[in-house]
Amino acid sequence: MGDEKIAKNIAYHELVRTIHQQEDFDFVGVALQDATSWHKIRWQYAAGNTNQRFRKIILRSGIGIAGLVIRTGEPFAENDLAHHQYAGYMSQPITMIEHLTSAVAVPIFDEDQIVIGVLLAGYRQQQSVTAHSSHVLQEYLQQFQ
Template identity: 50%
Template sequence: MNPEQPTSLSDNQINYQKIVDQIYQTENFDFVGIAIQSQNPPHSIKWSFVAGNSNERFRKIVLRSGIGIAGLVVRTGKPFWDNNLTEYEYTSKMYTPIAKSETLQTAAAVPIIDTLGLVDGVLLAGYHTHTIVSEKTAQKLSQYL
């Protein structure tokens, strides 16, 4: 195999899990996860790589663009942070299944951009306690990508 060939999906998967594990072990976040958008219609978004999870419910979360934190970041391609995730109800457009599932009170998320400049997924990190997140938190996460 030519080492200059693009990495395969399995290599990306290994790299994503390494990124999640590294952030979880290096930083003080309670939960770290990466959600990947499917390349096939309807381009659903699923949490595939996590660390610090308190249960396995994240595996059942399937989002579409614009819904939840991952959906918003995929749709806009911009970082997101919120210091009051518990305020969103199921009927709210900003309802965040991952925050509910993992009892996150605050979180920051950044887009994962592929080589073509398209949003491929989302890197999210959050806290179970009311630990303030900001643009600086999002910038710190971006450095891992």
């Protein structure tokens, strides 16, 4: 593993930990496209997680919140995940495993402006995510890159 990849791994770990400590989100995670297959997306870094099951989630592009954000390159926000049109384990496994009721997710871009991952933050209680929540996550990403 190259020094650059090790540094990036440490940085993503610090990013989720920092957001979790400085903001009021119950869960913060980063999902990245798999280096071996651009069709696979994995949740790799998390803070505030209730267990390690998030690591077993493997999504395809367009599936789940991470897949949707990667496919569209647009932020996602939902305050009623249980009643979202794609609710359920097959469509939103991270929200089911972590018992999230609301979540916001923003795309992570590489230096060529290609979406390579997703930064997601959410709540387990009835707290709302807003456009400001998305903006906060994007600001953290800008500091990170």
